[in-house]
Amino acid sequence: MGYKSFDCTFMRRLPPEIQHLIIQELQGNHDWLRNCSLVCKSWHKFCLPVLFRELVVVVDDLRVYSSFLTNSPHLCPYIRKVTIECGGPLDNSDIPEDLILKSILLGFPHLDELLCSSVLFATLSPILPQFFITKLYLEENLYSPCDLLPILEAVAPTVRSLTLQDFDFGDEVTDFGIKDGSGPICMPALEELALVFCGDLPLSSKFIRMPNLKTLYCAGKDVAIGDNTPSSLNTLVxxxxxxxxxxxxxxxxxxxxxxxxxxxxxxxxxxxxxxxxxxxxxxxxxxxxxxxxxxxxxxxxxxxxxxxxxxxxxxxxxxxxxxxxxxxxxxxxxxxxxxxxxxxxxxxxxxxxxxxxxxxxYPRCTMTSEDWDVLDVCNCATLGCRVLFFLE
The missing domain is CATH 3.30.750 (Transcription Regulator spoIIAA)
Known part of the structure; x- marks a missing residue:
């Protein structure tokens, strides 16, 4: 049975709500979703937001991503979660890579979840206030300074869930990114904080205030957050x-x-x-x-x-x-x-x-940065080509 006859004889009999529920049940199974996107136009419409919700951006291939997204602008509004993989400092030969990365991210109008390492803090902190980031996963990179506070300040009004991994400042206080004369950063929306193998973080009330924190997750090292335990905290993991x-x-x-x-x-x-x-x-x-x-x-x-x-x-x-x-x-x-x-x-x-x-x-227990679950960008690019071909 061809795709067209299948669409006419079966899919159109299903209410859109049922079709949507079927596709949602396949979330996370990208092979099945790719196949379903080619069944008919109605399933194609339902599959795109699920398939392209997550994207992995590899800094070494920024021009490839930029070209792909430029040629497929209709996919950008679907992308809600981005993981940026970066092994070391950005290479600024020719066109600066930080400008390309900023351009890519600014093309996602509904981005609300971001995973990245500290090597990108200087690049990202100026543009993050332009998004409504609700979930942020940060990991220390050994090749970069750890200007942590500017990145937290950039998302302070909106971030609800924050994960910090492998940050260990020891006795060093110069890497926080503190502005002279500035007061503590207030994070009123923050409800979940996960600390994974972190130590000596600047989480005292002198630097950060978390008045509505409800859940604290700790793994691997000292669980202390100084004098910054709000009365709203009710769950410890x-x-x-x-x-x-x-x-x-x-x-x-x-x-x-x-x-x-x-x-x-x-x-x-x-x-x-x-x-x-x-x-x-x-x-x-x-x-x-x-x-x-x-x-x-x-x-x-x-x-x-x-x-x-x-x-x-x-x-x-x-x-x-x-x-x-x-x-x-x-x-x-x-x-x-x-x-x-x-x-x-x-x-x-x-x-x-x-x-x-x-x-x-703690329903998101397996979603901490200990085991980030991300979509491989090669699959995204391949799917994008197949979807465009199907539309033609």
Missing amino acids: VADVDVGDDFKPFVVCNICIRWCDTDTHDLFGAVEYAIKTFTIPSKIKHIEILPTYLSTLYSDRVELDRLEAYVLDLRRSGSFDRLTFSVAEESNLGNESIDDRMPNLSNIGLLDIRIGRPSVL
């Missing part, structure tokens, strides 16, 4: 983190613990350490555990018994009311074994087991 001797616990009601059986602590030890170290135990209402694999929970009944006893003690001495296990992977092991091993929690309705579903407390 930790992954095998150490703290200094002067660390002060957070007053939060939710704690989410990413745990792997290769971590420093066993399951019970990880939960006990996280709660006693990072929080005030009597304030905790909800504990969520994110094990890497569900099967690791079946290996040691003693661990689950100790965890159950510890949680019940929190219940008696504080405000605790829920323990959740969330495992992203699908599993055929079922819930029964954990329910049976923690009968007291299960019987009084405090135990929730979620298999093949995202975290309750």
Whole structure:
């Protein structure tokens, strides 16, 4: 059956809302989406915004991207998320590459999510106020100074989710990018902050204020953010983190613990350490555990018994009311074994087991810069050519 007859006999019978839902279910499966875009004109229309939502820009090939986008201007409004890959300083021979990069980005009127390294801070900070960036992922590049504060100031009014990876200033304060005589940067929209292998960041109230921060994610190093803990903070997410001797616990009601059986602590030890170290135990209402694999929970009944006893003690001495296990992977092991091993929690309705579903407390847990999920630009370029050919 040809594309045209298929369109006439089947696709036009489906309401547009149903067609849209079908395409949305394929989000992330670019091979299927590419095929669907060639089925008929209506599916082509629905596929483009999904296929071209994300774009990877490799600085070494800026002229290729510029040419592609110049020849396909109808695709630019679909691009919402851009990852810029840059190994070292920009090469300013011939036409300066920073001008090309700025031109490319300014061609995306709906850009709201950006991933880049610190080597590009000087190039990006002047143009970022022209966008409505809500999600920003920054990674330190060893080949560049770390003028962090100007880039944060550029997006301060709009950014809601901020991820910082591999920034470690030590005792150096000259690399923050501080303006003489300037006051602290206020980030009123910021609700989520993720710190991945970072240390000695300029996050004290002297430099930055985050009055509406609700969720703090920390992995790999010191979780401290100085004296800058707002009263709005209610959820802490930790992954095998150490703290200094002067660390002060957070007053939060939710704690989410990413745990792997290769971590420093066993399951019970990880939960006990996280709660006693990072929080005030009597304030905790909800504990969520994110094990890497569900099967690791079946290996040691003693661990689950100790965890159950510890949680019940929190219940008696504080405000605790829920323990959740969330495992992203699908599993055929079922819930029964954990329910049976923690009968007291299960019987009084405090135990929730979620298999093949995202975290309750931190749904974007796998979207931190530890594992950025981006669309390969070669696939984008190939698809663009095929789509243009189809339209002709």
